[in-house]
Amino acid sequence: MKSHSQVVIIGGGVVGASVLYHLTKIGWTDVLLLEKNELTSGSTWHAAGGVHTYNSDANVSRLQKYTIDLYREIEQISGQSCGLHATGNLVLAANATILDNIRMIHSRSQYLGLEVELISPREAKALNPLIDEREFVGALHRMDGGHVDPNGVTQAYAIAARKAGAEIRRFTRVTALEPRPDGGWLVITDQGEITCEHVVNAAGLWAREVGHLAGIELPVLAMEHMYIVTEDIPEVVAFGREILPSTDYSGEIYLRQEGKGVLMGTYEQDCRVWSPDVTPWDFNMQLLPDDLERLAPHLEIGFKHFPPIGRAGIKRVVNGPFTFAPDGNPLVGPVRGLRNFWCACGVMAGFAQGGGVGLALSRWMAEGDPGADLFAMDVARYGPFATRAFTHTKVQENYRRRFRMSFPNEELPAARPLRRTPIYDRLQAAGAVFGANFGLEVPLWFAPKGMEAVETPTYRRSNAFPVVREECHAVRNAVGLMEISGFGKYEITGPDAAAWLGRVLAGKVPAPGRMALAPMLNEQGRIIGDFSLACLTRDRFLMIGSGVAEVYHMRWFELHPPPAGTVIRAQPHALNGIAIAGPKSRELLQRLVREDVGNAAFRFFDVREMTVGMAPATVIRASYTGDLGYEIWVTPDYQLTLYEQLVAAGSDLGLCHFGNRALMSLRLEKGYGAFLREFRSDYTPMETGLSRFVHYDKPDFIGRAAALKDRASPPAKRLVTLIVDASDAEVSGYESIMKDGKAVGQVTSGGYAHWAGKSVAMGYVQSDLANDGETFVIGIIGDNRPAQIRTTPLFDPDGGRQRG
Numbered sequence: 011m012k013s014h015s016q017v018v019i020i021g022g023g024v025v026g027a028s029v030l031y032h033l034t035k036i037g038w039t040d041v042l043l044l045e046k047n048e049l050t051s052g053s054t055w056h057a058a059g060g061v062h063t064y065n066s067d068a069n070v071s072r073l074q075k076y077t078i079d080l081y082r083e084i085e086q087i088s089g090q091s092c093g094l095h096a097t098g099n100l101v102l103a104a105n106a107t108i109l110d111n112i113r114m115i116h117s118r119s120q121y122l123g124l125e126v127e128l129i130s131p132r133e134a135k136a137l138n139p140l141i142d143e144r145e146f147v148g149a150l151h152r153m154d155g156g157h158v159d160p161n162g163v164t165q166a167y168a169i170a171a172r173k174a175g176a177e178i179r180r181f182t183r184v185t186a187l188e189p190r191p192d193g194g195w196l197v198i199t200d201q202g203e204i205t206c207e208h209v210v211n212a213a214g215l216w217a218r219e220v221g222h223l224a225g226i227e228l229p230v231l232a233m234e235h236m237y238i239v240t241e242d243i244p245e246v247v248a249f250g251r252e253i254l255p256s257t258d259y260s261g262e263i264y265l266r267q268e269g270k271g272v273l274m275g276t277y278e279q280d281c282r283v284w285s286p287d288v289t290p291w292d293f294n295m296q297l298l299p300d301d302l303e304r305l306a307p308h309l310e311i312g313f314k315h316f317p318p319i320g321r322a323g324i325k326r327v328v329n330g331p332f333t334f335a336p337d338g339n340p341l342v343g344p345v346r347g348l349r350n351f352w353c354a355c356g357v358m359a360g361f362a363q364g365g366g367v368g369l370a371l372s373r374w375m376a377e378g379d380p381g382a383d384l385f386a387m388d389v390a391r392y393g394p395f396a397t398r399a400f401t402h403t404k405v406q407e408n409y410r411r412r413f414r415m416s417f418p419n420e421e422l423p424a425a426r427p428l429r430r431t432p433i434y435d436r437l438q439a440a441g442a443v444f445g446a447n448f449g450l451e452v453p454l455w456f457a458p459k460g461m462e463a464v465e466t467p468t469y470r471r472s473n474a475f476p477v478v479r480e481e482c483h484a485v486r487n488a489v490g491l492m493e494i495s496g497f498g499k500y501e502i503t504g505p506d507a508a509a510w511l512g513r514v515l516a517g518k519v520p521a522p523g524r525m526a527l528a529p530m531l532n533e534q535g536r537i538i539g540d541f542s543l544a545c546l547t548r549d550r551f552l553m554i555g556s557g558v559a560e561v562y563h564m565r566w567f568e569l570h571p572p573p574a575g576t577v578i579r580a581q582p583h584a585l586n587g588i589a590i591a592g593p594k595s596r597e598l599l600q601r602l603v604r605e606d607v608g609n610a611a612f613r614f615f616d617v618r619e620m621t622v623g624m625a626p627a628t629v630i631r632a633s634y635t636g637d638l639g640y641e642i643w644v645t646p647d648y649q650l651t652l653y654e655q656l657v658a659a660g661s662d663l664g665l666c667h668f669g670n671r672a673l674m675s676l677r678l679e680k681g682y683g684a685f686l687r688e689f690r691s692d693y694t695p696m697e698t699g700l701s702r703f704v705h706y707d708k709p710d711f712i713g714r715a716a717a718l719k720d721r722a723s724p725p726a727k728r729l730v731t732l733i734v735d736a737s738d739a740e741v742s743g744y745e746s747i748m749k750d751g752k753a754v755g756q757v758t759s760g761g762y763a764h765w766a767g768k769s770v771a772m773g774y775v776q777s778d779l780a781n782d783g784e785t786f787v788i789g790i791i792g793d794n795r796p797a798q799i800r801t802t803p804l805f806d807p808d809g810g811r812q813r814g
């Protein structure tokens with residue numbers, strides 16, 4: 011074995027092989043893959059090999075499409091067949107809810123360039139004769155996708171990579187990893203040692219153990235998974251061509267043709283974790299004992315919905331383990347706190363996603379950026395809350411829900427409540443319905459007395475709709491109170507704080523006592539952060555951003571650290587907040603503070619440290635509701651007292667609680683974008699409109715050259731707000747925005763603007779169409795609704811309320 015390699019990839023399953031290939035493709039050829047046994051010997055060799063393009067995240071969908079398109083390329087380069095059956099596939103709807111779901115997928119697919127059509131059960135039967143059409147109400151026909159040969163795909167990647175200069179060593183197990191002072195790694199194997207600059211954890215079933223070698227606990231766990239293969243089925247034999255792979259969510263079943271029979275798998279409710287504590291190193295090319303009992307309820311539905319399968323004998327049962335992250339998406343990217351340690355693991359659909367994972371990771375390693383916003387796959391979407399116990403609970407929940415409908419308003423119950431603020435009990439007593447945000451319970455809305463604090467999951471308007479309307483009106487007419495501890499909070503202190511912030515952020519650094527909105531760009535000039543930056547003193551700043559992006563942002567800050575003596579600290583547990591907003595919020599605040607908070611003394615975007623009631627606090631005059639409002643930040647020990655005093659002082663002002671649902675409604679009618687929705691690394695300042703907060707004249711900030719280039723020419727697309735003529739459902743995100751039958755844009759978020767009384771969508775459309783009054787059509791769960799651009803905010807267009 012050579013003594014040094016630029017990159018060592020640990021794991022020769024489909025994912026490691028893809029990363030190896032993509033690194034050579036991007037020009038890194040001094041790359042070595044270490045595999046402890048044969049290639050594919052983990053979870054890869056026994057996979058069903060099904061591939062499809064759709065994912066609930068648009069960019070993951072794009073990468074899945076890339077993966078499928080890639081198979082022809084690697085076949086050509088390697089001369090190795092991938093066993094590609096490019097049949098397309100069917101998603102079958104057995105009830106009205108699933109029909110809504112496939113209609114939503116249909117609307118989202120158009121802008122993504124995925125070829126899909128909604129068809130009748132009869133038309134579906136013409137593509138898969140096993141279907142009993144009486145059991146279904148509709149189907150989605152996807153033209154791309156099908157299935158592949160797992161071994162063929164892995165070998166094709168490996169051969170193509172070797173041809174480009176990569177090296178693969180089989181039967182070489184990595185037994186230890188030691189970080190080196192130069193930022194590289196010493197990789198110790200049972201066949202000798204090797205140094206490298208970068209390590210990639212593509213160890214699949216052993217990703218958790220390889221994480222341990224580097225001293226980290228990755229949120230990944232293996233589950234058992236079974237499929238059956240039947241004897242020949244006369245209807246399949248008679249069909250004369252391949253039947254279309256089909257998914258039936260009502261039975262949690264997928265199936266495809268195998269020989270002249272079928273392979274049918276299911277995500278059973280009675281699921282099993284595999285190797286919860288330690289994965290045996292000698293588990294190579296092995297299967298697990300089958301247990302058809304566990305599948306019985308699902309097979310029963312399968313036999314009813316596809317009767318010829320019920321008449322066929324079972325030839326073989328495959329039970330193999332594969333790994334999942336708590337939300338079922340892969341764990342990709344650099345790990346915060348470790349230098350040059352990369353993840354490409356937790357890939358639950360290696361054949362649908364492996365190519366995309368390889369592409370994104372190779373770009374990230376070679377170019378410093380994955381090429382698109384990949385937060386949905388980013389290992390940094392998890393923080394310290396994702397402990398082993400959390401992962402065990404969530405992965406099982408995810409497995410059971412793999413083929414269940416998920417709804418835009420749905421909150422999953424497992425591993426909750428986990429993180430709670432000191433006012434959690436009070437909010438619960440006030441009727442709060444909570445959602446989980448980076449493990450923290452945050453109120454979504456407040457059920458009034460007599461109403462159960464439970465929201466019905468739906469694609470349409472839920473039981474919360476009228477309640478949220480009341481909350482919005484209470485804010486706009488009087489004053490609302492909201493828990494805001496779920497935001498990401500950072501303290502920056504030291505003599506170079508202002509200079510460092512000026513370099514790492516693209517916006518203006520405010521003067522003491524002031525706040526500024528501060529976008530953050532990557533080197534490519536794309537949006538990777540959207541902060542409120544408050545200057546407390548010359549050398550002390552408080553920065554507020556997205557709560558779920560805390561690890562993502564800290565990883566970036568640590569890559570671009572401040573000079574010695576200046577420090578940035580995330581404050582997830584050190585600072586809690588309550589926001590008050592609405593026309594009476596000033597009066598409420600004034601009742602609890604000695605300082606004059608009148609408009610002249612405490613202006614919009616002013617920041618003061620003051621005592622609120624009995625709590626030492628930092629108060630910022632700003633509100634994401636777009637109204638007059640204040641954020642009050644205190645240490646956790648004061649939050650309950652602050653809450654009690656605000657509630658007592660506000661009772662005669664009409665104070666009401668409001669939650670995140672109302673906040674989202676209020677920000678929409680002001681036209682405010684949200685991070686990871688409107689603002690993400692897919693977009694530039696000119697496209698988002700955040701250019702007005704970019705301080706282009708600063709001599710130096712990260713992404714400046716690209717930002718100047720972006721400013722020099724008109725953007726191809728622009729963020730717009732649309733008023734939708736909706737009926738009983740709002741957009742949920744990623745729907746295509748259509749004009750004259752062509753997809754000209756994509757929705758990023760939306761909802762009902764309760765105060766304005768309008769259904770609103772935000773999204774990007776091509777620039778020549780981004781004009782006031784321009785009309786479009788948006789498909790909302792199968793219903794084509796007219797939509798019109800509105801360039802002035804629905805609420806407070808001249809800012810009089812906010813600034814007055």
Ligand SMILES: Cc1cc2nc3c(=O)[nH]c(=O)nc-3n(C[C@H](O)[C@H](O)[C@H](O)COP(=O)(O)OP(=O)(O)OC[C@H]3O[C@@H](n4cnc5c(N)ncnc54)[C@H](O)[C@@H]3O)c2cc1C
Nearest residue numbers: 021023025046052053054058059060184214215359360361
């Ligand atoms: C029954 C079943 C059906 C499936 N069907 C589908 C499907 O239809 N479509 C789909 O896309 N996916 C499917 N999957 C999932 C798919 O198998 C996985 O997504 C994929 O195999 C993951 O590949 P991987 O490379 O990440 O992991 P693995 O295949 O587990 O590869 C990891 C490799 O790393 C090696 N390794 C680990 N530790 C070390 C070490 N310390 N030193 C050296 N080498 C090491 C292992 O030996 C192993 O070869 C299915 C899985 C199962 C179980």
